[in-house]
Amino acid sequence: MYRYDEFDHQFVRDRTNQFRSQADRRLKGELTEEEFRPLRLMNGLYLQLHAYMLRVAIPYGTLSSKQMRQLAFIADKWDKGYGHFTTRQNIQYNWIKLEDTADILDALADVEMHAIQTSGNCIRNVTTDHWAGAAADEIADPRPVGELLRQWSSLHPEFSFLPRKFKIAVTGAPNDRAAVKVHDIGLRLHRNAEGAIGWEVIVGGGLGRTPMIGVTVRNFLPEHELIGYLEAIMRVYNLYGRRDNKYKARIKILVHEIGADKFKSEVEAEYARRPQASTEVEQRELQRIAAYFAAPQLEKLPRWSPGFEEAKLGNPSFSRWTKNNLGPHRADGYTIVNISLKPDGGIPGDATSGQMRLMADLAERYSFDELRVSHAQNIVLPHVKKDDVFAIWKALEAAGLAAANYGHAGDIIACPGLDYCALATARSIPIAQSISRKFADSAKQDEIGKLKINISGCINACGHHHVGHIGILGLDKKGEEYYQITLGGSSAEAASIGTILGPGFAGHEVADAIETILDTYLKLRQPGEEFLAAYRRVGAKPFKEALYAAA
């Protein structure tokens, strides 16, 4: 499984020691807040509404049970016994003291974790498919490439002061679970007719106040050329990207201002000029890194597990959970267990220290010691024998972790919003809770089928509302909260940005509005047609009529 090499060890320790002295100097008044702020942000420490918040990176969303237990330990010792899994494969602690932070960073370093590159105008932690290395539809595990990019980009002197933050996502499967089209750079693996693999390079996607779908600049780039090519992209961005206006500084604006063709030719020209055309180093590194992500020793099992089938027959709640929460594994007899962190009426992405420990135990016992964190704020046990699923479910159920809503109406993505976030214009969690309560009836959720509801508490769009099938954006109207609804967004292969349906709603009206939208969908859908497909077929009109006619 993924681990640090000796450089990382030393580097993370050095960084923690540096921060300890910086925090000390700040507490003594030797550094002003203006001087200290960039230093703490570089180490993932934000000042939020109620306290400091520490954002910890979970590279490629991959965690060992030991690491998960350490996250639980930190929650108990230095926070209030819980943590929040974010929409970018991080965990956030909401109640951190400045004076404790260096100790926490040390505790993280003990288990090869850190908070570096979770903030600032650098290349942020690379995100991937949370089913990486396990999914049945995968061409290859995307994490070695993610790791190559991380090693290349970490504290890269040329790319430490970019015009703006920079996010890269990688998927090795045709079904895009990593939202690569809405990242600054998205990489998607393809296999051609000859059986060779190559990377599609997508640039200029993003959410925030100007949501855009990325454009493909290369269809099939050989893996060993990735670093050279991405370097060319970064150079063009560094040179032409705007620095005068923070809202126009992301690469998406550059790509769309100068046009995809012009951007592409600039990148190709830069790539042709590269000082070092040989990719020997990259090839060697890729091989070395691939060993870090060595696949677990899976047993040869029959596809069919009698114990699993029997348990389903005997237990309807279990059966329903398996239908929604399991994903297809590449090996016979195995499955991917998706643990929903969205209990009915709960806070999306929050887990108590006890729940973290339980999930760590389950991973240790049943999933090769491995857990994943998804950008949809859920936890994944990637390699589970079907024979073991019933035992896992029983343990999850006892811990309040057996919500059977994965990928359904209750599986809502929501950013912390105005309950915690200093930038928020409105709360998002209570909106998620009210919708989740409304659809707590499992039969209704199953009838509605696959659905993504995404909620952000401000235009920064951390809740990915633009790419929710139903998106909700919280805004501020004269000091009070109100909510705008968008329909038709998607972050999958055929990505799209949702369109605003009409005038906004007060907080207490949102759940009813969502119900009206979904009832309308149920009336007009064709057999087997999912919400997004139905919306794409009929457009916004029937939904608008249903929602605003009565008003």
Add this chain to the structure above:
Amino acid sequence: MTTSPEKGQLVTANRLRDGIAVFLTRSGVWSETIDDAALALEPQAAAALESRAKDDEKSTLITGAYLIDAERLNGRVRASHIRERMRALGPTVRLDLGKQAEGTGAGFAAPEGV
């Protein structure tokens, strides 16, 4: 008992060492409870509060002090903007911890029924 609220401004900040939202009181200490805040009814008084806060910033007690609009009624203080009410209150989704649980949040209930 007053029936119409006093409107004015108060100073809020985050305590440097733990980041907790705090409010400047008449005696010059920083309280976690907004009800304790000194409410300046006039611009000069507000400026005086602000300059006291700047001194405390220098002595590393607090960070990021600023003035906010608020009103006091029957000893309770309510900030005008929802963001500041949230800071005074703590997260409305965790009534079991922090200022919500301790009852030091503020004299108004957590917005409910959203």
